[in-house]
Amino acid sequence: MTAVNEIPLATSAPTGHGHLKRDLIGLAIISLFAVLGYLVFPNNLALLTRIIAILLLVLSLDLVTGYCGVATLGHAALFGSGAYAAGIAAVHFGITEPITMVVIGAAAGAVAGLLSGAIILRGHGLSQLVLSIAIIHLFHEAANKASTYTGGSDGLSGIAPDAVFGLFQFDLWGRTAYIFGIVLLLVVFMLLRQLVQSPFGMLCRGIKEDPVRISAMGASVRGTLLKMYTISGAVAGVGGALTAISTQVVGLDSLSFTMSAEALVMLVLGGTGSLYGAFIGTFVFMFFEDFVSAANPFHWLTLVGALLIAVVLCAPRGIYGTVVERLPSLWRRRS
Amino acid sequence: MSADFVFEVDNLEKNFGGLAVTRNVTLAMRPGDRVALIGPNGAGKTTFVNLVTGHLKPDSGKVRLGGNDVTHFKPTQRVHHGLVRSFQVTRLFLDMTPEEHIALAILQRSGKSGRMAGNYISHPGMLFEVDELLSTLGLTAMRHMKVREIAYGQQRLLEIALAMALRPKVLLLDEPAAGVPQSDTGRIEEALSKLPGDLAVLMIEHDMDLVFRFAKRVIVLAAGEIIFDGSPTDVTRDPRVREAYLGSYGHDRNVA
Numbered sequence: 001m002t003a004v005n006e007i008p009l010a011t012s013a014p015t016g017h018g019h020l021k022r023d024l025i026g027l028a029i030i031s032l033f034a035v036l037g038y039l040v041f042p043n044n045l046a047l048l049t050r051i052i053a054i055l056l057l058v059l060s061l062d063l064v065t066g067y068c069g070v071a072t073l074g075h076a077a078l079f080g081s082g083a084y085a086a087g088i089a090a091v092h093f094g095i096t097e098p099i100t101m102v103v104i105g106a107a108a109g110a111v112a113g114l115l116s117g118a119i120i121l122r123g124h125g126l127s128q129l130v131l132s133i134a135i136i137h138l139f140h141e142a143a144n145k146a147s148t149y150t151g152g153s154d155g156l157s158g159i160a161p162d163a164v165f166g167l168f169q170f171d172l173w174g175r176t177a178y179i180f181g182i183v184l185l186l187v188v189f190m191l192l193r194q195l196v197q198s199p200f201g202m203l204c205r206g207i208k209e210d211p212v213r214i215s216a217m218g219a220s221v222r223g224t225l226l227k228m229y230t231i232s233g234a235v236a237g238v239g240g241a242l243t244a245i246s247t248q249v250v251g252l253d254s255l256s257f258t259m260s261a262e263a264l265v266m267l268v269l270g271g272t273g274s275l276y277g278a279f280i281g282t283f284v285f286m287f288f289e290d291f292v293s294a295a296n297p298f299h300w301l302t303l304v305g306a307l308l309i310a311v312v313l314c315a316p317r318g319i320y321g322t323v324v325e326r327l328p329s330l331w332r333r334r335s
Numbered sequence: 336m337s338a339d340f341v342f343e344v345d346n347l348e349k350n351f352g353g354l355a356v357t358r359n360v361t362l363a364m365r366p367g368d369r370v371a372l373i374g375p376n377g378a379g380k381t382t383f384v385n386l387v388t389g390h391l392k393p394d395s396g397k398v399r400l401g402g403n404d405v406t407h408f409k410p411t412q413r414v415h416h417g418l419v420r421s422f423q424v425t426r427l428f429l430d431m432t433p434e435e436h437i438a439l440a441i442l443q444r445s446g447k448s449g450r451m452a453g454n455y456i457s458h459p460g461m462l463f464e465v466d467e468l469l470s471t472l473g474l475t476a477m478r479h480m481k482v483r484e485i486a487y488g489q490q491r492l493l494e495i496a497l498a499m500a501l502r503p504k505v506l507l508l509d510e511p512a513a514g515v516p517q518s519d520t521g522r523i524e525e526a527l528s529k530l531p532g533d534l535a536v537l538m539i540e541h542d543m544d545l546v547f548r549f550a551k552r553v554i555v556l557a558a559g560e561i562i563f564d565g566s567p568t569d570v571t572r573d574p575r576v577r578e579a580y581l582g583s584y585g586h587d588r589n590v591a
Contacts, residue, residue, distance in 0.1 A: 019454065199442045199450045202431075206439055209428035216388075216426070217443045217501060218414030224449070 023193045026276060027186065034182045038175075045174040049246045051286045052181040056239025057259075058266045058278040059192060060109075063232040064117075065264070066272030067196055068225055069208035072120060073260050074132035075236065077139040080255030081112035082237025087156045087250040088149050098161045098170075102184065102241045109237015110230045112139070117229025121222060133257065140255045155251040159244055170245070177246035184242060188235055192275055195231065204228055205273075269311050271318025280320045340399075341366050341535050342418070342505040347386055347396035349559075356382045357393070358559040364505065364535040371550035371567075372539045375580055379559040380539050384507055388420050389413050401504060417504030421497075423513050423539075425490045429483040433474050433493050436482070437465045440500035464500075472496045472526050488519035495526050506530070508538040512545055520545060555579065 037048050057079045064070045085108030089095040095104065116135045123131045143150045150156050163169045168176045195201050203224055206214045211221045244250050253259060262285070270281020288307060293300040315322035340363040349357040356379045364370060374380050385391040387398055389410040397406045400416045408416070428436060438455040441464055442448040455461055469475045472492045477485045482493065491511060498506055511527065512520045520542065527549055530536060540546050546553065546567070553570045555563035557579035563570055570576055 195451055197454050198452055199439070199448050199455055201451075202435060202439050202455065203443075203448045205431065206428050209430060210426050213422070213426040213428070215411055216414065216420055216422070217440055217497075218411045218419075219443050219448055220411055227449070 019197050023190070026193070027190065030186065030189065030279070038178065042173070045178040046246070047290060049174055049177045049181045050243065051282060052185050053239045053242040053246070054263070054266070054286060055185065055279060055282040056188060056242065057236050057263050058282045059188065059275060060232040060235035060239065061263050061267050062272060062275055062278045063192070063235065064229055065267060066274070066277070067201065067204045067208060068228050070120065070225065071125070071129050072132035073129055073257065073264060074116060074120070074136035075263055076255055076259035077116055077136050078109045078112045078233040078236035079240045079259070080139060080143065082106065082109035082240025083244045083250045083254045084108070084143060084150055084156065084240070085237070086241035086244040087159050090159045090161060090244070091156060092149060096160060096162045098164050098180065098245050101161060101245055102238055105237040105241025105244065106234040107237065109240060110234040113229045113231070113233020113236070114226065117226050121225050121229070136255065136257050136260050140252060140257070143252055143255050153252055155249050157249045159248040159250070161245045161248070174246065181242050181246065184238060188238060189275065192235065196275065200224070200227070265308060268318060269308065271321030274320055274324070277318045277320035281318060284319065339365055341401055343399040344387065345397040345399070347398070348394045349382060349386055349391065350394055356559050357386060360396070360561055362554060362561065362564065364537065366504070366533045366535055368535045368552065369550050370537050370552045370554060371546040372537055372554050372556060373541070373546060374556035378556040380556055383556065384420065384509060384539065387507065388418065414501070418507070419498050419501045419503035419505070420507040421494050421509055421511060423509040425487070425494050427482045427490055427493060430481055432479050432481060433469060433485070433496070434465055434478040436493060436497055437468050437500050440497050441465070444501050468496050468500055471529055473522065488515045488522060491515050491523055492526055499530065503534065505535045505537070508536060510540055511538065512540065512542050524548065
C-alpha cells in the first residue's frame with residue numbers, strides 16, 4: 001500500500017477536542033460581532049434583534065434541511081407558533097416573565113414541529129415540499145380565524161414583558177431586547193453545536209445521505225427525523241418568542257409562506273449543514289434587504305433576486321460552504 | 336426444525352400479480368455456515384433477499400431467526416434480532432469518514448445512537464473497536480477521509496466492516512465483489528475469510544471463482560425455486576443447474 005504514507009498527512013484527525021476548540025472560536029467571533037453591532041448600530045438595535053430572531057428560525061431550518069435533508073417551505077409555522085404562544089401567554093394569561101415566555105414559545109414550537117413533522121415526513125421530495133406549503137397555509141389560516149386569541153389580521157398587540165430577572169426593563173432603544181436576544185442565540189448555538197456532533201447528529205447526517213442504509217443498520221429513520229423536527233421546532237419557537245418579546249406584537253406575517261421561503265433562501269445563501277452558514281446567510285440577506293430597500297425602494301427585490309442568482313451559480317454550496325471548500329487550496333497556494 | 340438453526344426460511348412464497356417470483360423456498364443455516372446463493376438473472380434472488388430482510392411481505396411461509404418467528408417483523412426489528420445485510424451497490428454516507436461509519440454502527444448496535452450529548456470519540460472502548468475493525472479490513476490509512484474520496488474497492492470493504500460492526504448472527508452479503516476490479520477481489524475475499532467463525536453467512540454472488548472458494552454449500556435459485564442445494568463440487572454437474580444457466584439447447588425437439 002503506497003497510499004498509507006501520504007494520506008494521513010493530507011487529512012487532520014478530527015477529535016472531540018478539535019471540535020470544541022473550533023466552536024469556542026465560533027462563539028468568540030459571534031460575541032465579537034454582537035458587541036460590534038451594539039457599538040456601530042446603536043440606533044438599529046431593533047433591526048439587529050429581528051435578525052437574531054430570524055437567525056434562530058434559519059438555524060432551526062438548518063437542523064431539518066441541512067442535517068436531515070428534509071425539504072420544507074413551511075418552517076415559519078414553527079416560528080409563528082412560538083411567537084403566538086408567547087404572545088397569547090402574555091396577553092391573555094398574564095404570563096409576562098420573559099424567560100417563561102421563551103420557554104412557552106419553545107414548547108409551542110416543539111409541538112408545532114412534532115405536528116408538521118408527522119405530516120411532512122410522510123412525503124418525499126416534491127410531495128414533501130407540497131405538504132409543507134399546505135401546512136404553513138393551514139397554520140396561517142388557523143391564526144387568522146382564531147382572532148379572539150390571535151387578533152386575526154390586526155395582529156396580537158399589547159404584549160408587555162416584565163424586566164429580565166426583575167432588573168433589566170425592555171427599553172425604547174431595544175438595548176435589553178438585543179442583549180436578551182444575543183444571550184439566547186449564544187446558548188442555543190452552543191447547544192446545537194453539541195447536538196449536531198453527538199451520536200444523534202451523526203445519525204441524522206447518515207439519514208440525509210442514505211436512509212436505506214440507516215434502516216439497514218436497525219435505526220428508525222422516521223423516529224429520528226421526528227425527534228429532530230421537534231428540536232428544530234423548539235429552536236424556531238425561541239426565535240418566535242424573541243420577536244414577540246422584542247417587538248411586543250405578533251402579526252400573521254410570522255406564520256407566512258413568504259417568511260418560510262425567505263428562511264430557506266437565507267439558508268441556501270449561507271450554506272446548509274454547518275450552522276455557521278445560517279449565520280452568514282441571514283446577515284447577508286437581512287442587511288442586503290435593509291440597505292438596498294432603503295437605497296432603492298422600487299427595485300430592491302430585483303437586486304435581491306440578482307444576488308441570489310449570483311450566489312447559487314457561483315457558490316452552489318452557499319457562501320460559507322464555498323469558502324470552507326476553497327480555503328484549504330488557497331492556503332496551500334500561498335505557502 | 337431443530338433449535339440449532341440460526342436462520343430458517345419455510346415454504347416462502349411471493350407473487351407479483353400472476354407472476355410467482357418466489358416459489359416454496361425452504362432453507363436453514365447453522366452458525367458458521369458459509370452458503371452461496373446463485374442463480375441466473377431474474378431468478379428471484381433480490382426478491383428473496385427483500386423477503387428475508389422484511390422489505391417485502393411474503394404471501395405465505397415463515398422466516399425464523401434463532402428460533403423466533405420474525406415473519407411479521409419490520410426490517411429494523413430483524414436487524415435487532417441479528418440479521419444484517421450488505422448492499423450490491425454500496426450504500427454509504429459519502430460525506431462521512433470510514434471511522435464515523437463504523438462508530439455509528441457500533442453506537443447503533445449498543446443502543447446509543449440517539450444520544451444527544453457528547454461525541455462518539457469519547458465513548459469508552461469505541462476507538463479501540465473502530466481501530467480493530469478498520470485494521471482488519473486494511474482501511475486504517477483512510478479512516479479520516481471522506482468516503483467519496485476513497486476507491487470503490489475500499490468502499491466495498493467498508494461495507495463489510497459496517498456489517499461486522501453490527502455483530503450480526505446472520506449476514507446476507509449481496510454481491511460483495513460487484514463492481515470491484517478483478518485485481519481487488521483478493522482483498523474482498525481476504526476480508527470475507529476473516530468473518531467470525533460462528534457467523535452464518537449467505538452470500539449472493541455472480542463471481543463463480545469467489546463462490547467456489549468461499550462457500551461450503553451452494554444453493555441455486557431459478558425461476559423463484561430452489562433447484563439445487565448441495566456442495567460446490569456437485570453444482571456444476573447438476574443437469575437442472577446447467578439448464579438454468581445454459582438454456583435448453585438440448586431440448587429443442589420438445590419445443591418444435
